[in-house]
Amino acid sequence: MQLGKTQTLKISEKNNSGLMLSDESGETAFLSKVFVHEEKEIGDEIDVFVYQDDHKLKATTEIPLAEVGEFAVMSCVQSLPSGAFMDWGIIKDLFIPYKQQKTKIIEGKRYLVYLYVDEILNLITGTTKFKRNPQYEDLPLQKGDKVDLIIMNESELGWNVVVNKKYIGLIYTSDVYKKLYPLSEEEGFIKAIREDGKIDVSLQPEGFENIDEFKQKILNKLEENFGLLHLSDQSSPDEIRDELQMSKKNFKKALGGLYKDKIVEILEDKIKLV
CATH class of the missing domain: 2.40.50.140 (Nucleic acid-binding proteins)
Incomplete structure (x- = not known):
């Protein structure tokens, strides 16, 4: 029986109170009838989360916020x-x-x-005590993977984050282009898995293959501002971050693409829709 995990168990007994579930080793957990919403027979399988109550193994079909190891x-x-x-x-x-x-x-x-x-x-x-930026081995993550983040806390290097509910990573200050709040949830991308097993995360995808997303952000902002945006190649990274929540590097890539497609005109201190 995997304590603190969701697993598939087999019904071994039935009574007026609920079902007794068994794993392959014969270990059992009790599932109350309040969680049984359809007729079940002995031998049927059911997906449940196993926990303890009064030192006894019990099961529920409820989905916990986290399992053991998360x-x-x-x-x-x-x-x-x-x-x-x-x-x-x-x-x-x-x-x-x-x-x-x-x-x-x-x-x-x-x-x-x-x-x-x-x-x-x-x-x-x-x-609520855990290591900051621990070292991992054999991570099931690769550079560029889209991941779910829980924002932890700000540090000298940036923001510590939980990656996919299981791992602690870091967003460097230089990669933060929006206001972050502790305990909030964000979408992120694996920037690098370092040789020491630490995880670097970005809030935005990298590379030209993702440039369409940034182009659309600029277009959306232009439309909101009646076709005019007071940003240009000369704008500071902070100005671009505050207005568009993207890096200057990605801004310049996207802007160049829009200009090449003759969608925008680039002036000295602003850009506008053609």
Whole structure:
């Protein structure tokens, strides 16, 4: 039985309270009838998430915000001296011991939480303490991959981010072209997997193959401003970032393409639709 994971189990028993589910080894978890929305028979398979309640294995068809080995943003539903209980999207709350709290967790507030199995207690546990920019091996990621990001915090180098709920990466300050907020979600792209196993991330795709996206952004902004935009090749990176949320490099590539296609006219201090 994979504790803290979604898996396919087989129905081995039925009663008025629910279903007993088994894996190939014969280990069992109980699924309450409140989660059974259609008639099931012994031998049928069902996809469930396995967790613990009162030291017993239980199952649910609910989808948790995160599984063991993943990060998620969760709200605190109760804070006690011994620890905090977090809403993680299923019937049972996730417990974060006081010693696993980077700062004291306050009821009603949201936090970035990582799930693991406590090796001593064999319990699914949460923590708000995790390494910054850890080194990874055999990452299932490649340069250019589109990824989901959770914004963590700003650092001296840029912004730490969670990549696809599982890995910690970094967006360098030079690659930040929009206002970022801790715990917000963004779309990103793998910029590099470094030799030391660290992950560099960008908010925008790189290369000419993605230039159409930037061209469309410029056109949209021109249309919003009645065909005129007070930006040019001479504009500063900050001016371009504030107006279009893209780098000067990508701006110049896209602008050159629009000019070549005779869609825009480039003047000394502005551009306009032809």
